Each structure stands twice: as C-alpha cells, then as structure tokens.
Amino acid sequence: MPHRRFARSADWTPALLVVLVVSSLILSTSMGIRQSLGLFLDPMVRGAGVSVATFGLAMALQNLAWGIGQPAMGALSDRYGGRIVVLLAALCFALGLWLMSLGTGFGLFFGGGVLIGLAVAGTSHGVLVGILSRLAAPGVRALAISILAAAGSLGTFVIAPASQGLLDRISWDTTLLLLAALAAAMACLAVFFKRNGTGSAGPAERPDARRAVGEALRHPGYVAMTLAFFACGFQLIFVATHLPKFVAICGLAPSVSANAIALIGIFNAVGTLVVGRLGERYGNKLILALIYVFRTVAIACYAFLPVSMESTLAFGAAMGFLWLSVIPPVSSLLNAMFGPTNFGALFGVMFFSHQVGAFLGAYLGGLAYDVSGSYTMAWLSLVIVGVLAAVIQLSMDDRPSQPRKAFA
Numbered sequence: 125m126p127h128r129r130f131a132r133s134a135d136w137t138p139a140l141l142v143v144l145v146v147s148s149l150i151l152s153t154s155m156g157i158r159q160s161l162g163l164f165l166d167p168m169v170r171g172a173g174v175s176v177a178t179f180g181l182a183m184a185l186q187n188l189a190w191g192i193g194q195p196a197m198g199a200l201s202d203r204y205g206g207r208i209v210v211l212l213a214a215l216c217f218a219l220g221l222w223l224m225s226l227g228t229g230f231g232l233f234f235g236g237g238v239l240i241g242l243a244v245a246g247t248s249h250g251v252l253v254g255i256l257s258r259l260a261a262p263g264v265r266a267l268a269i270s271i272l273a274a275a276g277s278l279g280t281f282v283i284a285p286a287s288q289g290l291l292d293r294i295s296w297d298t299t300l301l302l303l304a305a306l307a308a309a310m311a312c313l314a315v316f317f318k319r320n321g322t323g324s325a326g327p328a329e330r331p332d333a334r335r336a337v338g339e340a341l342r343h344p345g346y347v348a349m350t351l352a353f354f355a356c357g358f359q360l361i362f363v364a365t366h367l368p369k370f371v372a373i374c375g376l377a378p379s380v381s382a383n384a385i386a387l388i389g390i391f392n393a394v395g396t397l398v399v400g401r402l403g404e405r406y407g408n409k410l411i412l413a414l415i416y417v418f419r420t421v422a423i424a425c426y427a428f429l430p431v432s433m434e435s436t437l438a439f440g441a442a443m444g445f446l447w448l449s450v451i452p453p454v455s456s457l458l459n460a461m462f463g464p465t466n467f468g469a470l471f472g473v474m475f476f477s478h479q480v481g482a483f484l485g486a487y488l489g490g491l492a493y494d495v496s497g498s499y500t501m502a503w504l505s506l507v508i509v510g511v512l513a514a515v516i517q518l519s520m521d522d523r524p525s526q527p528r529k530a531f532a
C-alpha cells in the first residue's frame with residue numbers, strides 16, 4: 125500500500141526534527157569515515173608494509189564485525205534507546221582509528237577491523253532508522269527515513285576528498301588520528317536521544333527481539349529480502365575497498381578515486397530521495413529489484429569497457445545514485461510487514477547477510493588481485509551476484525506478517 129502523499133504539518137514535531145538532524149549528522153560522519161578507508165590502502169601498503177590482501181582481509185573483518193554486531197546494537201537500541209548505543213559506538217570508532225594508525229597487524233585487524241565494524245553497527249542505519257521509525261508518525265515516517273538516508277550520505281562527499289587532501293600533505297597515520305577525533309565528536313550528539321526505546325509516535329508494546337526475529341524468519345518475503353541483501357554488501361564494499369587500487373592500476377591519479385567516492389556521497393543524497401518517492405508510487409519491492417538491476421549494469425559497463433577519468437567519475441555518480449537508495453525501500457518494507465517496534469533487531473539480522481557479502485567482497489577482491497594480478501574475476505562475480513539478487517528480490521512476498529499485532 126502506498127503511503128499518504130501529504131502529511132499533516134503537526135506530524136513534524138520539534139522532537140522529530142531534532143532527532144532527524146542529529147541522526148543525519150551521526151550517519152553522515154560514520155559513513156563518510158567508513159567509506160573513505162579505501163583511500164588508505166596504497167599509503168599503508170607503502171608505509172606500513174601490508175599487502176593488498178591483508179588490507180582487504182582487515183576491511184572484510186570490519187564488515188563481518190559490523191554484520192555480527194548489528195542485530196545486538198539494533199535490539200539494544202530498540203529496548204534502551206539510542207543514547208548509550210551511539211555514545212559507546214562513537215568512542216569505539218575513535219579507538220579503532222587510533223589503533224589502525226599504529227600500522228601494526230593488531231591495529232589493522234582489531235582496530236580497523238573489529239572495533240570500527242562494531243562502531244559502525246551502532247552509528248548507522250540499523251540503529252538510527254529504528255530510532256526515527258519509532259518517533260515518527262506513520263504519515264511522515266517514509267519521508268523522514270529518506271531524508272535521513274540522503275543527508276547521511278553527504279559526509280562521504282566532504283570526508284573522502286578532505287581525507288585525500290590530507291594524505292597528499294601529511295602522513296597517513298596522522299590523517300587517521302584526525303578522523304579519530306571526528307569520530308569521537310559523534311559521542312557529543314548522543315545526548316539528544318532518549319534513554320528508552322519509545323517515542324511519541326512509537327508503539328506502546330515493549331520490544332521482543334527473539335519473538336520478532338523468529339516470526340520474521342518464517343516469512344518468505346523477509347527471507348528473500350535477506351538473501352538479496354547479500355549482493356548489496358558484496359558489490360558495494362568491494363567498490364569502497366578496491367576502487368582506489370583499481371583506479372591506480374589503470375594509471376589514473378589518486379584524486380580520481382577520491383572524487384569518485386565523493387560523487388558517490390553527493391549522488392547518494394539525490395538517489396535516496398528519488399527512490400523514496402518512487403517506492404511510494406510504484407511499490408518498494410519493484411523499486412528495490414530495479415536498484416539491483418541498474419547497479420549491476422553500471423558495474424558491468426565500468427569494469428569491462430575502457431577505464432578513463434570520465435568513466436570513473438560517471439561510475440561514481442551512478443553507483444552513488446544506487447548506493448544507499450536501498451535504505452528507504454528496505455525500511456518501508458520492514459515497517460509495512462512487521463511494524464517499527466522491533467525494527468532494529470529485524471534490520472540487524474537482515475543486515476548480517478549484507479555484511480557476509482561485504483566480507484567476501486572485500487576479502488575475495490584482494491585475494492583475486494594478489495593471485496591473478498587483476499580484478500577481472502572479482503568484477504565478473506559482482507555482476508553474477510547482482511543478477512541473482514534482482515531475480516530473488518522481484519519474486520519476494522511483501523505481504524504483512526499475519527500476527528501483526530505482535531509487532532505493531
């Protein structure tokens with residue numbers, strides 16, 4: 125069912141607007157730092173002596189930790205609110221970046237891998253969209269989530285080129301320390317969230333993550349969407365981790381990959397808002413399937429046609445439009461099927477599949493390069509997985525769960 129096209133202005137309460145702005149700043153900072161880490165691959169290979177496969181494995185571990193931690197972070201936020209979750213995650217983020225700056229194997233794997241992965245789980249969509257979903261009235265919920273996802277992507281547009289500019293002027297480890305300070309600043313914003321998990325527009329029933337997840341896993345549509353989400357992580361994290369190296373192999377300047385990542389950020393904002401509106405009009409299941417189709421076409425065209433500065437920037441723009449634009453349709457489908465009470469836990473379980481794909485995309489991409497000296501097989505695997513995801517997503521059952529009263 126499409127959402128109401130126009131909502132009452134009274135639905136936009138001061139509390140909702142404050143939480144929307146604060147959540148956008150946190151998401152923008154978290155995603156901006158996370159998606160800029162691929163810029164440190166070459167500097168750390170040269171300066172710390174790590175291999176491409178080692179760096180790829182650390183980023184893969186990061187995404188696996190993100191996936192494992194997301195259900196727990198989401199469930200904690202559902203029950204206790206976002207304040208403590210975001211506060212601890214922000215401090216964990218800063219500690220992880222500091223350890224990564226040491227240039228040791230422990231710092232790269234535990235700091236850049238485990239700690240940053242857990243930190244991103246507490247400062248990204250699974251927690252922040254859940255907070256917003258419970259606070260927003262149904263008439264403005266979809267639009268509020270679209271605005272959050274769009275605004276949250278702008279950090280990449282700023283942080284990626286700023287990080288590359290710093291890398292051109294100062295050492296990579298000092299740049300990581302500056303990013304650690306930025307991550308720590310997110311902790312100051314956590315005070316704007318409630319201590320408990322309910323909001324003025326939220327449901328009265330207490331969250332029950334175990335029951336909610338059990339019911340969801342019996343819903344074929346939830347299972348299909350979870351399987352398709354694997355491809356999302358597999359494709360996107362490969363690009364975020366290995367695009368700078370691929371661009372360097374093609375003989376282009378490091379600034380080209382930084383600018384492409386920046387374009388991902390700015391086009392994220394546009395694509396997320398557009399997709400949110402298209403989902404309301406044409407149905408979120410169809411739009412989500414089309415995102416997988418067009419993203420896979422963009423990957424195939426870029427990887428198997430001649431690479432240039434222009435094609436790289438066009439690829440960044442196209443991927444940006446299709447990057448976080450999955451969040452509005454995925455969130456709307458989850459809210460429509462199960463309600464917002466246990467959103468954090470349900471999104472977290474589904475996101476674990478995304479992060480298993482991310483782990484394999486980051487690690488196998490680096491492994492394929494070290495073994496063959498080329499990313500050709502990795503690009504081909506992205507295309508195959510994307511086609512399968514589109515088919516699975518299009519065939520999903522998006523009807524609301526029958527025992528809806530347990531969740532809404």
